[in-house]
Amino acid sequence: MPQRRKPASEVTPEYEDSGLFKNKVGxxxxxxxxQMMRNGRNDLVVRGFVNRTIEIEVAFAGRRVKEVGPLEARLRAMMTHAVKKAAxxxxxxxxxxxIRLPVLIEGAWRPRFKRDQAGWETRSYYLFAARWSVLDNEGNTVSFGSPPIVVASQYQD
Incomplete structure (x- = not known):
C-alpha cells in the first residue's frame, strides 16, 4: 500500500487542522x-463519558499531543491513587x-467504523480535541490546545 501521508516537515498547522476538523467544532x-492508548500516529486516545452514561473516545492528535502530558499524568495519578486506596x-x-476527570473539550466529531466478530461494521465516533480545560488542584481552570485554524466542513450552514 503506498504511503499517502506527507512528511512531517511539510505538514502546516492549516493542513493538519483541515484533516482533523472536518466537521463543525463545538x-x-x-x-x-x-483508560488510554496511543495509536499508530502517536495520538492519545482516551475513553470518556458524556452525560454520565454515553461512552465515547477522545483523540488528542497532531501538534496538540505535545500539550496532553499534564492530562495524561493526572489520569494516571488518579488511577494510582484509587489502586492504593483500594489496596x-x-x-x-x-x-x-x-474514576472520572471532568474536562471541557472543544472539538469535532469524526466517524469510525469497526468490524465486529460477526463481520458487521459498526459506526462509532471519536471526538477530536482542539482545546481542553480542566480544574487544577487549587480549583483554577487550566486550558490546553489551540482553536482550529481551518475547519473543513462537509455541511453548509
Whole structure:
C-alpha cells in the first residue's frame, strides 16, 4: 500500500487542522477515565463519558499531543491513587469507569467504523480535541490546545 501521508516537515498547522476538523467544532463536557492508548500516529486516545452514561473516545492528535502530558499524568495519578486506596482498605481493584476527570473539550466529531466478530461494521465516533480545560488542584481552570485554524466542513450552514 503506498504511503499517502506527507512528511512531517511539510505538514502546516492549516493542513493538519483541515484533516482533523472536518466537521463543525463545538464544546462538550466529558468525564475522562484513566483508560488510554496511543495509536499508530502517536495520538492519545482516551475513553470518556458524556452525560454520565454515553461512552465515547477522545483523540488528542497532531501538534496538540505535545500539550496532553499534564492530562495524561493526572489520569494516571488518579488511577494510582484509587489502586492504593483500594489496596489499603483490602478491597478489590477499582473499576476504571468510576474514576472520572471532568474536562471541557472543544472539538469535532469524526466517524469510525469497526468490524465486529460477526463481520458487521459498526459506526462509532471519536471526538477530536482542539482545546481542553480542566480544574487544577487549587480549583483554577487550566486550558490546553489551540482553536482550529481551518475547519473543513462537509455541511453548509
Amino acid at each position: 464544546q462538550l463536557s466529558v468525564e475522562l477515565v484513566p 489499603a482498605s483490602g478491597g478489590k481493584e477499582p473499576d476504571t469507569d468510576h
